[in-house]
Amino acid sequence: MTRTAVHATLTEEIARAVEDLPGVAFLKPGLTGLLRSALPRSDRSTAAISSAGVRVSRSSGAEGWCVEISLVALRHMRGVDVARAARRAVEERVAALFPAETMPAQVSVTVTGLV
Template identity: 40%
Template sequence: MTDQQAPRTLEDTVGAAVLATRGVAFLRPGLAGLLRSSVGLGAARGGAGASGVRVRRHKGSEGLGIQVYVVLNRGHRALDVTRAVRSAALDALRTEAGDNGSAQIEVTVTGVV
């Protein structure tokens, strides 16, 4: 597996774990993903950014930076769901990449339906 393929695989793995989290309605791309989609760059990159999960490797270290954008189901506390999302993402990373918790996970709630 090449370095270019690894982040996309992790995005898919984390995305699937997040979607299975109680209270998450769906994933939503961040602003950069929306802009890429609006100018057609998302399609050129294989839809990267459209999933609502972005994985980046930190410069000079082994750690990862993960951004997750979610829309919640009405009736769920945002704090509880974001904690569960973070936990699910960490579990997915441990399973897929053997990450020992060095990832920094940022969860952003972009809406409620």
């Protein structure tokens, strides 16, 4: 599996794990996601849809992945609890996908709004 394929798969897995959490309304799309949303459904790629609100990178010298999540939470939930749950879910998912790494992910979660 190529590095790009691993990156895309990891991004999709993380997006799915966060979207399924109680209190998460949706992952906040970036500018690219907003522009792509104007395209007909058949023209959109799966990776582009599921990567909204998830940025995954890996430094050449650093161990593990650096994951940034931007999400919108439900108003009736405390934002800090939703952010903590999202962080835990991402850490567990990455650890499951990369069990040999001692520190598989450094995760930051930003709650950008409430609905």
